[in-house]
Amino acid sequence: MAVSVGEAVSTGPVRDHTPPARRFGGRGRSVLEVALLAVLAVVMLFPVLWMIETSIKENRDVYAIPAKFFDFKVTMDHFKDVFFASGGGRSALSVSFLNSVVVAGVSTVLATVLGVPAAWAYSRFAVKAKKDQLFFILSTRFMPPVVVVIPIFLMYRQVGLIDTKLGLILIYTAFNVPFTIWMMKGFVDEVPAEYEDAAMLDGYTRLQAFWRFTLPLLLPGIAATAVFALIFSWNEFVFAIFLTSSDTVRTAPPAIAGLIGGTTVDWGLVAAASVVFALPVLVFAYLVRKHLVAGVTLGAVRR
Amino acid sequence: MGTVAVHGLCKSFGKVQALDGVTLDVPDGSFFVVLGPSGAGKTTTLRAIAGLEKLDAGSVRLDGRDATGDSPAARDLAMVFQSYALYPRHTAYENIASPLRARRCSSSEVAAAVERMSSLLHIERLLQRRPAQLSGGEMQRVALARALVRRPRAFLMDEPLTNLDLKLRVEMRTELTRIHRSLGGTFVYVTNDQVEALSMADQVAVLKEGKVQQVGTPAEVYERPANQWVAGFVGSPPISLLPCHAEGDRLVGAGGWSLPRPRWTTAEDGRPLLLGLRAEDLSVEQRGNASLPGELYGLEPLGDRTLVDVRVGTVILKVKARPGVTGTPGERLLVTVDLDRAHLFDAGTGLALSEAGR
Numbered sequence: 001m002a003v004s005v006g007e008a009v010s011t012g013p014v015r016d017h018t019p020p021a022r023r024f025g026g027r028g029r030s031v032l033e034v035a036l037l038a039v040l041a042v043v044m045l046f047p048v049l050w051m052i053e054t055s056i057k058e059n060r061d062v063y064a065i066p067a068k069f070f071d072f073k074v075t076m077d078h079f080k081d082v083f084f085a086s087g088g089g090r091s092a093l094s095v096s097f098l099n100s101v102v103v104a105g106v107s108t109v110l111a112t113v114l115g116v117p118a119a120w121a122y123s124r125f126a127v128k129a130k131k132d133q134l135f136f137i138l139s140t141r142f143m144p145p146v147v148v149v150i151p152i153f154l155m156y157r158q159v160g161l162i163d164t165k166l167g168l169i170l171i172y173t174a175f176n177v178p179f180t181i182w183m184m185k186g187f188v189d190e191v192p193a194e195y196e197d198a199a200m201l202d203g204y205t206r207l208q209a210f211w212r213f214t215l216p217l218l219l220p221g222i223a224a225t226a227v228f229a230l231i232f233s234w235n236e237f238v239f240a241i242f243l244t245s246s247d248t249v250r251t252a253p254p255a256i257a258g259l260i261g262g263t264t265v266d267w268g269l270v271a272a273a274s275v276v277f278a279l280p281v282l283v284f285a286y287l288v289r290k291h292l293v294a295g296v297t298l299g300a301v302r303r
Numbered sequence: 304m305g306t307v308a309v310h311g312l313c314k315s316f317g318k319v320q321a322l323d324g325v326t327l328d329v330p331d332g333s334f335f336v337v338l339g340p341s342g343a344g345k346t347t348t349l350r351a352i353a354g355l356e357k358l359d360a361g362s363v364r365l366d367g368r369d370a371t372g373d374s375p376a377a378r379d380l381a382m383v384f385q386s387y388a389l390y391p392r393h394t395a396y397e398n399i400a401s402p403l404r405a406r407r408c409s410s411s412e413v414a415a416a417v418e419r420m421s422s423l424l425h426i427e428r429l430l431q432r433r434p435a436q437l438s439g440g441e442m443q444r445v446a447l448a449r450a451l452v453r454r455p456r457a458f459l460m461d462e463p464l465t466n467l468d469l470k471l472r473v474e475m476r477t478e479l480t481r482i483h484r485s486l487g488g489t490f491v492y493v494t495n496d497q498v499e500a501l502s503m504a505d506q507v508a509v510l511k512e513g514k515v516q517q518v519g520t521p522a523e524v525y526e527r528p529a530n531q532w533v534a535g536f537v538g539s540p541p542i543s544l545l546p547c548h549a550e551g552d553r554l555v556g557a558g559g560w561s562l563p564r565p566r567w568t569t570a571e572d573g574r575p576l577l578l579g580l581r582a583e584d585l586s587v588e589q590r591g592n593a594s595l596p597g598e599l600y601g602l603e604p605l606g607d608r609t610l611v612d613v614r615v616g617t618v619i620l621k622v623k624a625r626p627g628v629t630g631t632p633g634e635r636l637l638v639t640v641d642l643d644r645a646h647l648f649d650a651g652t653g654l655a656l657s658e659a660g661r
Contacts, residue, residue, distance in 0.1 A: 126357075194388035197355050200375035201382045201459075202449075203405030213390055 048278075054271035055079065062267050078272035092247045093273055096255035100277075103165055103251055104233035107172035111229045114173070115180025116222060120210060122181065123188035124196070134185075137178045145175070145238040153242055163245050171239050176229040183228065187221030188214070224291035227284050234281050252277050305366065305456040305489035306331045312351050312361035314344075314513075321347045323513035325361070329457070330506070334483050334490045338500040339510035340536065345493040346385070348510070349459050352491065354378050365456050376405070381450035382459040385466065387442045389434040389449075396430040399448045406453075420448040423482070440471045451482065457489040464499065476502055497537045501525060509533050526644075531653040534579045534646055540610060540621040543585075545578040545595075546650060554578060558616025560595050565642050570649070570656055577653075579646035582623040587611050591639040595620070599634040613638050 053069075054062055061072040085091040121127070122134060152171060153162070161167030191214050199209035241254040250258075256273045259266065307329040314322040321344045329335040337345045350356040352363055354375040362371045370378050381402065389398050396417055397404075403413045421427045424444045434442055443463060450458055463479075464472045480503050483490055494500055500507050501521040509516040509524060517529035528534035534542045547556040549570050555561045556578070570576055595615050603610040604626065611622040613636065622638055630636070647656045 192386065192388065194384050194386055195390060197350075197353075197375070198382070198384060198388040198390070198449075199401070199405075200355070201353055201380060202402040203376045205374065205376060208405075216392055 051271045051274050051278075054267055055275045056272075057268060059266070059268055078266075078268040079276070081266075081269050082273050082276055093252075093255055093259075093269075095247060096250050096252045097276065099165060099249060100234060100252040103168045103172065104230055107169045107176060107233045108226050108230045110169065110173040111176035111180045112222060112226050115177050115225070116184050116215075116218070118177070119181045119184030120188050120214070123185050124193055134182070137181055141175070141178050145236070149238055149242045152239070156243060162243060163249050165249055167243055168240060168249075168251065171243070172233040172236060175236075176232060179232070180225050180229055183225045184218070184221060187218055187225075191217050220288075220291045223288045227288050230284060231281050306364075307335075307352055307457050307489060307491060308364040308367075309348070309352060310362045310364070312348065312363075313359045314347055314351065314356060315359060320513050322351070322358075322361075325510070325513065325515055327508050327515065327518065329489060329491055332487055332489055333505040334480070334492065334503055335506045335508070336500040336504035337491065337493045337508050337510055338497060338537070339495060341495055342512075343495075343510040344513040345495070345510055346461055347513075349382070349461050349491065349493050352457075353380055353382050353459055379456045380459055381453060381455040381457075383446050383450045383461065383463045385462040387434075387446040387466075389437075389442055389445055391434050394431050394433055395426065395437065395445045395448075398434070398445055399430075399452050401449060402453045416452050417448075420452045423451070423485075424448050424478075439466055439468075440475075443467060443471075443475065447479075447482075451486065454488065457491055460490065460492045462494055463492075464494070465496070472499075479503060497539065501537070509536065511536075527655070528579075528646060529655055531577055531579070531648040531655075534648070534655075538581060540582050542579045542581050542646070543618060543620040544648070545580065545615065545618050545620075547576050547578050548573050549576065556595075556616060560615060562593050562595070562640060563642065565645065565647070568647055568656060570647070575650035576656070577648040577650050579648060580620065580640060581644070582610065582621040584641040584644040585620060585622040586639045586641075587613065587622050587624055587628070587636055589639050590637070591641075593640045593642050594637040595640060597636060597638055599630045599632050599636055601632060602628065602630065 055078050056074050057072050058075050061068050083094045156162045156167050195213045196209040199213045237253040240251045244250045259270050310326050312322045312325040325348055339345050399417045400413045426444045429441055464475050504521050507521055507524045508518045516533050524537055545556055547554045549572050552564045553561045554564050597613040597615040600612040600614040609624045609626055609628045611624045613620045
């Protein structure tokens with residue numbers, strides 16, 4: 001390095017960096033940040049951790065005082081109990097899980113199939129009173145399920161949808177379509193309409209233009225929207241507990257809740273069932289995490 | 304065959320009247336330019352021809368047949384969009400092939416047509432790239448190739464050169480004229496650049512606020528502007544307009560100047576007029592009998608010429624002069640006017656005075 005003596009004296013290598021005072025300040029903030037985040041993480045994650053621990057503990061370790069964090073014997077018995085009845089064959093819980101898969105899956109597919117074309121139409125066409133219509137659609141989500149569940153219960157009893165999977169599928173679809181329309185409209189708005197214009201001049205019909213050129217560009221958005229809808233249907237509790245009663249129809253959330261409340265509670269089974277229940281949604285959310293954030297922040301940034 | 308005729312097009316977006324009775328007749332095989340400032344309704348006109356815009360009123364006829372209600376696909380047109388609108392997930396090849404694929408051409412036909420277009424537009428090496436991997440000029444060529452790959456009734460072009468840099472734009476101007484000559488076909492070309500209009504068009508339609516101001520050849524529009532607005536919009540530098548009125552055989556201006564009255568002027572004495580003078584019809588170097596006294600306001604050396612700004616009364620005249628012209632601001636001088644090439648407009652209506660006698 002060719003540095004003159006004067007320079008070498010006046011600016012030592014240490015002071016080449018940011019002045020010390022500011023550096024300490026910066027480090028202090030980041031320590032505080034890390035500490036706060038750590039506290040938050042512990043508070044948020046401890047129940048999850050405890051759930052996982054309980055699911056693999058033997059029952060006497062579950063009740064041990066003081067609580068055993070690490071020195072317990074690992075068992076998979078609870079997970080076996082989730083899926084298999086004690087006398088052999090499938091357990092009631094496993095039937096509930098299957099019901100959840102069917103109900104959440106079908107309602108998500110229906111909401112997507114109905115919502116995506118609707119979102120496209122609202123984005124592309126001059127619809128009369130478009131804003132009012134969109135607000136009305138959104139307003140159906142304003143009311144919490146617990147408010148509408150009684151009228152829906154009465155209606156369902158009239159038409160024989162009480163205690164049927166179809167009933168749950170319909171109500172979940174109805175709840176998800178407004179959300180799907182709103183979220184998908186954001187994604188459709190981002191795709192220039194000129195692709196479809198160009199395709200129509202190429203000789204495609206409007207629907208072909210949508211199907212061949214716009215839809216492929218919407219796939220990430222559709223995946224993100226579908227996962228949101230899936231999470232709602234998968235986790236939904238209020239409708240499920242009011243509108244279903246038999247073990248063959250009941251979905252997992254009320255079934256797991258039903259495990260609690262007897263004379264003795266098998267916490268290991270509850271925890272194992274909860275772990276099994278939480279996994280699919282976590283996996284899906286992880287797979288589309290990039291698009292989930294994109295979906296939520298869409299429109300926040302002007303391009 | 305490829306005639307496009309629109310009649311009485313009206314279209315409003317909310318409170319904005321984008322088209323207000325636009326009527327145009329595009330002859331078969333012509334290069335027809337729709338010229339106007341932004342917001343004049345040029346693009347809406349083009350989209351109405353393409354069938355992408357639902358009209359409030361008016362009709363579109365293609366090859367003499369009413370096509371007003373037809374779908375874009377049924378109209379058998381091709382279009383180049385201002386944004387190019389290349390399909391982002393398709394290669395350049397597939398983009399160009401798209402109109403043929405939509406019409407279920409065999410893959411050997413498609414290959415032959417794409418090859419022909421890519422050699423015409425010199426884009427052979429770009430065919431396997433996606434739009435994101437192309438520069439603006441390359442995208443523009445691919446978009447052109449997609450439009451030209453078929454032989455539709457007419458080619459619609461929506462400011463295709465606007466997004467290119469100046470050098471490329473000049474190049475593509477020549478290129479497009481060459482393509483029009485070699486391929487034939489009817490071109491309807493929208494632009495806000497009057498240089499493009501004057502240099503490429505067989506026919507120009509000047510549009511302003513959804514109304515057609517004038518239709519004619521570039522020379523007609525430039526040399527016989529129908530009104531004051533067209534005179535000001537077409538031509539660079541813009542035409543200078545001097546308020547004046549006729550008095551006997553003289554034209555008398557606001558600043559006290561007077562010029563011999565052109566013989567063809569039909570205006571009665573005293574009616575407020577505007578005298579339109581183009582920079583190239585004025586001179587500060589020659590002497591003639593028709594001249595205006597003014598003072599030097601500024602000089603704009605432009606390389607091949609110098610624009611001399613001369614203040615006459617309250618108006619600044621733009622005068623075209625030799626590159627080496629010098630002078631000091633404030634200096635008194637005389638501007639010689641070529642009165643045979645001057646324009647007169649009614650100051651109230653803006654309409655050109657009848658030049659029938661000219």
